[in-house]
Amino acid sequence: MRTSAGDGTTAIVIGAGIAGLATARILSDHFDRVTILERDRLPQEAVPRRGVPQGRHSHLLLAAGQRLLDGWFPGLADDLAASGAVPVHASGLVWHQIGDYRVRSDLGFLAMSMSRALLEVTVRRRLRQQAPNVRVVDRTAVDSLIVVDGRVMGVLVDGVAHRADFVVACSGRNTQVFDQLAAQGFPAPEISAVRIDMASASQVVRRKPDDLDGDLAVVIGGPANGHRVGTMVPVEGDRWIITLGSFFGEVPPDDPDEYQAFARSLPAPALADVLARAEPLTPVLTHRMRTNLRRHVERLDRNPPGFIALGDAVCSLNPIYAQGMTSAALQAQALGQALDRHGPTSPELARAFYRRAGKAVDGPWRIAAGAYFADPRATGSKSTGAGLLNRYLDMVSRACHTSLPVARQALLVQNLLARPESLLTPAMILRVLLAVRRGG
């Protein structure tokens, strides 16, 4: 099929978040022209924007996401470093869980740490340089999909039709595309939702070289550790983003003194000590997320040709594990594999992609959604064996206090470089049990 302009195959991506940018890069190898339509005005500088309010909170890119982005955009890490992003090594990660600090792992470089805004603006710049057949059009909100004879043929913007051979919805967690398709007679994906009533409160503060004795990131807390958590990650401009979180209805305060007191209530002092001495650069901003939300696209038995959804539109995860952007990148990788295998016009493409995407988000989903069933207040779609798994993961966390091999493997899993099953091999279980017995 050709576009109305008759000049090659075309694809439209709805949304210029991380999912949209990665998807456009993948599509640029398979379509003659790719257009990203983004509702927001996209800034030239690394400043937050309205369409991604979560971007004001800490946004750590996991190692798996870093590797994928580096592969699609060679030189990205150098660009980020030149703009002040901070390379985080496993040895500089301060992680406190279940009563003690984890033994430092020797995995080396994990990922760059920067604001979400810097990552987006730098990836957009690289995309322009490396994929000249991609155009980003901002201030353009897509109203609906155009569906003709059961096939998606493009999108409608302010009553104007934009035709395309392939449309990818990267429009985030609150996307309406599946409702629109349901209105056209297509089955809607089943939804799993795990209610956690999470609230995050973030503040940017000045970072001094001697903060944390030179260590580079802090994670305090986790599901088995009570409902309060805290992270502190370095970003460009010699700043920290501190994000305090709480689950099951409690909202961390935005009053500066109460914010400090909340940080002090965490089970380890590393973050509160820095906050107490630091110069605040922003007010405290809050964000709420009621559920982990998964749309089971992999179970759909009928999909309109010419369309898929990807990113948070498919799976939106509790942010404490920092998996969202990497999950989007893994899905984009799955799209590339499906396109290589089936080609852009195959009626099998959507099904093949969704099957792969389902596998890609399975691990992150089990980590982010399953773990909170450790607390009886979590409600919703509980996967089989979640209780047993959580008890075991609790032991893994304890083993990380003393066992380097366990801490190493746990970090690989948490960075989505290894599957959660790798913590369940007989050798690993033995290590975990021995470490726990030793009192880890």
Ligand SMILES: Cc1cc2nc3c(=O)[nH]c(=O)nc-3n(C[C@H](O)[C@H](O)[C@H](O)COP(=O)(O)OP(=O)(O)OC[C@H]3O[C@@H](n4cnc5c(N)ncnc54)[C@H](O)[C@@H]3O)c2cc1C
């Ligand atoms: C508090 C918080 C902290 C987080 N921390 C991390 C972290 O540390 N690490 C991590 O990896 N992830 C983190 N996440 C998750 C991460 O933000 C998401 O997983 C990620 O942004 C998903 O990317 P996306 O492109 O799918 O969606 P989004 O980033 O939501 O982007 C969707 C885009 O689509 C646009 N759009 C929507 N509708 C339309 C339309 N109709 N027409 C045109 N454009 C449209 C929006 O303007 C937006 O630009 C966090 C989330 C929260 C809430």
